[in-house]
């Protein structure tokens with residue numbers, strides 16, 4: 402069977418799609434171009450604007466392939482599938498499977514049964530309370546990505562119920578994976594040649610604090626994974642400031658291969674807005690975490706997420722967000738204008754901020770951020786670093802080949818080298834020569850390894 406997967410949304414979805422690809426390949430199925438596939442999977446996200454419309458238009462495109470082969474069918478997974486559920490069956494009869502983020506574990510078997518004709522339609526929408534191990538996590542050992550980077554799931558779902566977020570309703574309550582399963586998967590990956598691992602979860606700092614917990618905290622897990630021989634870089638995402646333990650902060654100073662970067666969503670700098678968002682931390686608590694991190698690892702790079710124009714946000718509240726951005730000195734941030742989403746608590750919160758005011762605030766925030774980013778990158782000119790090569794740079798305008806990689810903090814560094822191939826997955830010592838708007842240029846100073 403030939404299949405094609407389209408993925409919308411976050412890193413967790415990307416990782417889910419990668420796993421699904423491997424699980425289907427292990428059944429002898431083949432990943433195919435959109436024009437050749439017999440089975441289509443759309444892995445959806447409900448966080449950004451108009452998520453349902455995006456999925457509907459993708460399904461509309463898939464429907465056009467029915468002319469080529471009437472046996473073509475589709476599956477819809479992820480957050481929108483969880484929300485709309487069996488509604489997809491009615492609207493798009495060629496959709497034969499819907500699965501939520503907990504249902505994905507059984508999706509490969511369901512797809513196989515449908516393809517064999519043993520099942521007509523399947524809905525995998527139930528939430529589970531304990532993390533279900535997925536089949537063959539070590540399967541990756543047979544085909545590791547050229548970049549030698551991998552994501553490893555450590556938990557599913559979230560218990561936080563931030564007032565603007567749909568995730569606890571679409572991905573279910575938090576369930577941690579067994580720590581030994583995480584460590585075993587990481588070890589198998591490293592043994593097969595992976596050099597960089599990113600531990601993934603909606604809220605990694607509360608790892609173990611649910612029914613699946615066995616007394617191993619996130620800090621303990623970090624130490625175990627970090628100790629795997631041969632692992633060069635370790636990262637994790639996403640962190641909630643409310644749950645970050647002092648031991649995790651200290652780990653940045655203790656674990657050599659733990660990369661000096663942390664994405665720590667602030668969302669707002671105002672205590673009033675944070676309270677309305679149900680974030681359960683204050684500006685002061687956030688700052689004390691930042692102080693701790695900078696003490697543990699002075700070169701740590703902090704990045705964040707920000708929402709402007711949350712219901713009730715005043716000019717003074719917004720000013721506090723600007724102050725925090727300056728004070729912390731985030732090297733970059735993702736900032737969004739608040740927008741009402743169906744099913745979340747903030748939908749009923751008043752007063753809404755005038756969209757014109759919200760747009761103007763977003764512009765002020767982004768201008769400030771761009772200035773800070775520029776200064777941060779400028780300060781790196783002349784410094785030596787190590788770049789892990791991920792592929793060719795988009796721009797190739799010099800005599801040599803330009804390679805794109807990341808420094809330990811995750812910044813993009815483009816470096817021209819004589820080699821026109823074979824550099825992906827290697828570490829290259831580099832001196833930063835020039836700061837661009839969002840990336841760096843460098844020159845090689847030593848042998849790749």
Ligand code: SF4
Nearest residue numbers: 559561562563566568
């Ligand atoms: S921590 Fe808040 S914003 Fe993040 S997934 Fe959970 S509910 Fe959503």
